[in-house]
Amino acid sequence: MTSEELFKNLIAHAKEYGFIFPSSEIYDGLGAVYDYGQMGVELKNNIKNYWWNAMVRLHDNIVGIDSAIFMHPRIWEASGHVGAFNDPLIDNRDSKKRYRADVLLEEHIAKIEDKITKEVEKGRKKFGEAFDEAQFRATNPNVLRNAAKAAEIQAKMNAALNANDLDALKQLILDCEIACPVSGSRNWTDVRQFNLMFSTQLGSVSDEAGVIYLRPETAQGIFVNFLNVQKTGRMKIPFGIAQIGKAFRNEIVARQFIFRMREFEQMEMQFFVRPGEEIKWYEYWKNERLRWHQSLGLGNEKYRFHNHEKLAHYANAAADIEFNFPFGFKELEGIHSRTDFDLGRHQEFSGRKQQYFDPETNESYVPYVIETSIGLDRTFLAVLSAAYCEEQLGNGEERVVLRIPPVLAPVKLAVLPLVKKDGLPEKAQEILQTLRLDFNCRYDEKDSIGKRYRRQDAIGTPFCITIDHQTLEDDQVTVRYRDTMQQDRLSVAGLRALIDGQVNLRKWLPAAGNSSRQ
Numbered sequence: 001m002t003s004e005e006l007f008k009n010l011i012a013h014a015k016e017y018g019f020i021f022p023s024s025e026i027y028d029g030l031g032a033v034y035d036y037g038q039m040g041v042e043l044k045n046n047i048k049n050y051w052w053n054a055m056v057r058l059h060d061n062i063v064g065i066d067s068a069i070f071m072h073p074r075i076w077e078a079s080g081h082v083g084a085f086n087d088p089l090i091d092n093r094d095s096k097k098r099y100r101a102d103v104l105l106e107e108h109i110a111k112i113e114d115k116i117t118k119e120v121e122k123g124r125k126k127f128g129e130a131f132d133e134a135q136f137r138a139t140n141p142n143v144l145r146n147a148a149k150a151a152e153i154q155a156k157m158n159a160a161l162n163a164n165d166l167d168a169l170k171q172l173i174l175d176c177e178i179a180c181p182v183s184g185s186r187n188w189t190d191v192r193q194f195n196l197m198f199s200t201q202l203g204s205v206s207d208e209a210g211v212i213y214l215r216p217e218t219a220q221g222i223f224v225n226f227l228n229v230q231k232t233g234r235m236k237i238p239f240g241i242a243q244i245g246k247a248f249r250n251e252i253v254a255r256q257f258i259f260r261m262r263e264f265e266q267m268e269m270q271f272f273v274r275p276g277e278e279i280k281w282y283e284y285w286k287n288e289r290l291r292w293h294q295s296l297g298l299g300n301e302k303y304r305f306h307n308h309e310k311l312a313h314y315a316n317a318a319a320d321i322e323f324n325f326p327f328g329f330k331e332l333e334g335i336h337s338r339t340d341f342d343l344g345r346h347q348e349f350s351g352r353k354q355q356y357f358d359p360e361t362n363e364s365y366v367p368y369v370i371e372t373s374i375g376l377d378r379t380f381l382a383v384l385s386a387a388y389c390e391e392q393l394g395n396g397e398e399r400v401v402l403r404i405p406p407v408l409a410p411v412k413l414a415v416l417p418l419v420k421k422d423g424l425p426e427k428a429q430e431i432l433q434t435l436r437l438d439f440n441c442r443y444d445e446k447d448s449i450g451k452r453y454r455r456q457d458a459i460g461t462p463f464c465i466t467i468d469h470q471t472l473e474d475d476q477v478t479v480r481y482r483d484t485m486q487q488d489r490l491s492v493a494g495l496r497a498l499i500d501g502q503v504n505l506r507k508w509l510p511a512a513g514n515s516s517r518q
């Protein structure tokens with residue numbers, strides 16, 4: 001099966017089992033907007049919890065806030081979003097489809113990189129054991145030619161984006177002979193800039209002064225509360241403020257499921273540091289954040305850093321943590337050294353000092369900021385796509401299992417009476433009552449036990465507890481494990497400890513408390 005087919009199956013599965021529904025589906029949907037269903041909301045909450053605990057609970061110099069989505073419009077002038085939060089767009093005249101010029105070029109580069117990967121795989125097959133990949137990449141003429149081509153396009157694109165040269169971007173698309181995936185033609189318009197912020201009106205008067213924006217990032221809510229938190233929380237630099245919340249962007253390339261949405265959630269942390277110490281902290285947070293991702297056990301090879309060459313107007317260093325999604329490595333989290341840009345601009349635009357008095361150096365200064373910004377929905381997709389598995393079983397059957405890390409699984413255990421009579425449902429309910437405040441449990445008595453196991457596999461439930469006639473006599477149950485499908489006989493009294501040992505944060509989160517004091 002190709003990864004494209006697998007991805008399609010995953011999307012269908014996410015809908016069938018109540019993880020993600022297209023928004024407004026009975027009205028034919030709304031582009032790039034999705035709803036989370038009964039399973040999705042549990043998984044999403046567990047991811048939030050995992051992040052919040054790692055950032056806020058395990059660091060005594062990081063605190064959280066929850067700021068409003070609507071903010072004073074001047075904030076978005078100060079942050080640069082009104083003037084510069086743009087995407088370069090290009091339309092195909094035949095299909096009338098609109099694309100991001102940089103994404104068209106990146107996809108073209110990815111295709112060239114695919115060719116390189118195929119060539120390497122061919123070499124591996126040909127030379128077998130003796131294959132030396134590094135040497136092959138350094139000497140094979142096809143690989144070298146394609147690598148040079150990809151690097152040249154990348155360099156030209158970066159230069160055009162940095163110089164805001166829209167004509168050069170269009171020329172590069174023409175030179176690369178990129179065709180519209182829908183019409184197949186190369187009949188392109190000029191490239192134009194398009195602002196991604198949604199706007200609306202405050203109050204009843206619709207004039208220019210009443211225009212406000214839906215926030216395109218949660219970060220600014222943290223910056224404008226910097227002094228509120230610092231003073232009321234008596235915070236000493238270095239310290240951080242974390243926030244989880246909705247952000248809105250009028251994204252043009254509305255594809256790839258929940259990877260790129262118009263309404264999404266971010267989990268952001270702004271870490272305030274002494275000027276001159278920002279690169280040390282930037283490196284520190286790059287490592288810490290990668291460690292957090294890896295702690296989920298989805299596979300360390302699925303992550304990589306992408307260091308930015310083209311820096312945003314506010315940054316002096318930036319990297320993405322990319323994840324290997326079904327459609328390739330793409331950004332999952334951004335780590336940015338934002339200098340004193342944001343606080344400096346708010347100081348200028350509001351006329352209020354945004355300074356910190358450092359008792360250690362006896363100086364006042366505008367702090368520098370390291371930002372870690374991760375998409376909640378993209379993390380959801382990363383977990384789901386790493387977990388989704390279509391598995392052939394020994395007996396000729398097939399099962400779909402979600403190997404979601406137990407700490408994040410929407411349902412931790414299912415309680416299943418073997419039959420619907422002889423007092424088994426009552427016994428099952430009794431067990432359920434003792435566990436439901438500790439774990440999210442499900443009770444299921446319909447269909448054969450095999451079918452019920454499959455249903456739990458499909459939503460990623462790590463434990464199934466089966467109650468049979470023997471249970472009534474010896475208070476023992478069958479515990480069936482999702483990943484191995486193995487079964488154990490265990491006393492009811494031992495269930496809480498068994499499950500807790502697998503799903504508790506203690507087992508999962510690296511004990512990183514206090515380390516950000518350095």
Ligand code: ATP
Pocket residue numbers: 217249251258259260261262264265266331332333334373374375376377378
């Ligand atoms: P991209 O280059 O993919 O558009 P970005 O660099 O604009 O992303 P940031 O502004 O750094 O993204 O936002 C931080 C994080 O928010 C991203 O790493 C991503 O996980 C998430 N994010 C950004 N835009 C979207 C979106 N449209 N849908 C879902 N998540 C998003």
